[in-house]
Amino acid sequence: MREIKDAAPPARHSPSMRKTSPSPRSSSPRPTVPPAYALETVPRYTSYPTAAQFGPGVDEGAYRDWLAGLDGGTPLSLYVHVPYCRVLCWYCGCHTSVLNDDARIARYARRLEREAELVAAAMPNKGPVAHLHFGGGTPTILAPEDFEAVIARLRALFPFVEDAEIAVEIDPRTLTPAMAQALARAGVNRVSLGIQDIDPEIQRLVNRIQPMETVAATFALLRSVGIERINVDLMYGLPKQDVAHVRASIAAVLALEPERAAVFGYAHVPWFAKHQAAIDAALLPGAAERLAQAQAAADAFAEAGWTQIGFDHYAHPDDPMAKAAREGTLKRNFQGYTTDQGEVLIGLGASAIGALPLGYAQNEPHLGKWAQAIDEGRIPVVRGIAATPEDRMRRDAIERLMGAFAVDLGALARAHGFPEETFDADLARLAPLAEDGLCAIEGRQVRVLPHARFHVRNVAARLDAYWAPAATRHSRAV
Known part of the structure; x- marks a missing residue:
């Protein structure tokens, strides 16, 4: 376990230290791709086969067999899904719901611990855990004591390597000093902040009001407790968004000196995420504008000396992710691009997906049915696919x-x-x-x-x- 000391946080790198010289930019026009390709509907390939191929053929029994067959030397990663938010952002495509009942959230935390116990008991040979990621929803909706208890239980059940990466997704609007201190005590050493776009009008159109002052205060709060590895999530393709908005958002977050950035294209799929119907589709940018926004993001980060990672991530050239991209060891999982080299990903929580050498297994997404399975002592896997x-x-x-x-x-x-x-x-x-x-x-x-x-x-x-x-x-x- 990482030791958290009551000492001043490490000195920040100054902009002059972090910035590298951008490559010379050609004045010749860029080659173009026929616009029809931008309109194709294709998977994001965070898994293969993708979740669209999952079915009931993989159930608790199959998953238990896969767990029992794992080699003790196989590195593990853990993913913990917390499917609750205080406010629903209309662009969201994740399994989440609004909940302001703290007692129910506390019960969810206890069941996460119980699910971890069930999974660990099914694994006679547990390899070392090098990565633990809390996703959502908003994982920091858990009470500080519940968050620490969940991590403590995971550490008791699974062997962690000394320098394991412990990452948490954070909504800057709801992070409290008490929670920030709990993150530090629990050994969290990387966080991702959802920002999306800094323009108040665009924020209103997607139901995420988040002043830049709130974001800056969150950066300062995290650094005050010693958490320095801060990622940011931005988006393009939002209603009324244009190239200028994308560049302005990137300039604003670069001033705060994050470690990495992801720039995701908004996927308007109201037939899947019904709350997206609240977004006026007539205000969404067309294919050509979306491509221009994606390119503007790449240009902005290149001008700042950052490295493009894959098609939607960016990092400093000295960042481990940039190094992995250069060395050909970059991986991709349900969180996007990653340096995680673990061969097994264990998913915990409602709707969480696990990835094992023999295939993928997804938990029950319905919160009531997931809770019932846990209470009955069942691992709540209900679908997936065996990989040939x-x-x-x-x-x-x-x-x-x-x-x-x-x-x-x-x-x-x-x-x-x-x-x-x-x-x-x-x-x-x-x-x-x-x-x-x-x-x-x-x-x-x-x-x-x-x-x-x-x-x-x-x-x-x-x-x-x-x-x-x-x-x-x-x-x-x-």
Whole structure:
């Protein structure tokens, strides 16, 4: 466990120390990608197969078998889902609901501990935990004492490496000094702050009123308790948002010196997230404007000397995530791009998804049914998918493409015990994208071209055996 001392926090890096010189920018116009690709609905590939393929074939029994078969040397990661918020943001696509009943939230925390006990008991060989991530919802909606109790129980049940990353998603509007101190005592060493956009009108249109003064105060509060690794989440594609808004938001957060940033494209899927119907679709930017906003974000971070990670993350060149991208070890999971090298992800909480070598398992999303399962001593897994050898091969191919923008499909097929020509039909599906300038194909090697980074999901979809162009269960590519 990390030791938290009553000492002054480490000195902040000054802007002059953190900033690097931007690369020279060409005055020639950027190559363009046909706009139809931005309109394609494609997965985000935080898993493969994606959640759209999950079904009831994976249940508690299958999950217990997978857990029992794990090797004790296999590194673990834990994900804890807290599906509650104080106010519902209309853009949100997560499993969450508004709750102001602190007693119910406390009961949820106790059941998280009980679920962890059930899972740990099903694992005779538990590998070391290197990453623990609390997501939501708003994980800091838990009372400070409940949050500390959950982490203490997890540490008692699972072996943690000494320098484990303990990360928590935070709503700056609701973080209290008492909670910040609890985070520090519990060993939290990385946080992510949701900011989205700093313009008051856009905030009103998505029901997230959050003055920049609140964000700055949250940065200061976290640093005062010794938490220095601060990530920020921004968005593009919001109602009435334009390039100027995106640049202004990035400039504002850069002044606070975060460690990393994610810039997500808003996915308007009111048929899935019904509360999104509160957003006026007529105010949403079109495909060309969305692409311009994504590019504006990349330009703004490049001008600040940051490194682009994948298609929607950014970090300082000396950050571990930038290093992982350079070295080809970048991974992707349900939180997006990550440095987490764990081979097993255990999901805890309602709707949480676990990722194991043999497949994916998702907990019951209905809070009442999830609670009932816990109270009855059942691990609440209700759906998922068993990954075939071909699925695992394609998962590796897509992850390499999403992280490094290049993959040798022939070599990868051989490494998985498949014939070198296994992906040849997929290469034929990629040929039109190569003609349109999204990628280059040399033999069986595929490389996403620099100007088409935002379209890497289009390229990856052609390696997805389940994806079809007419599918509508996913978000737009850009």
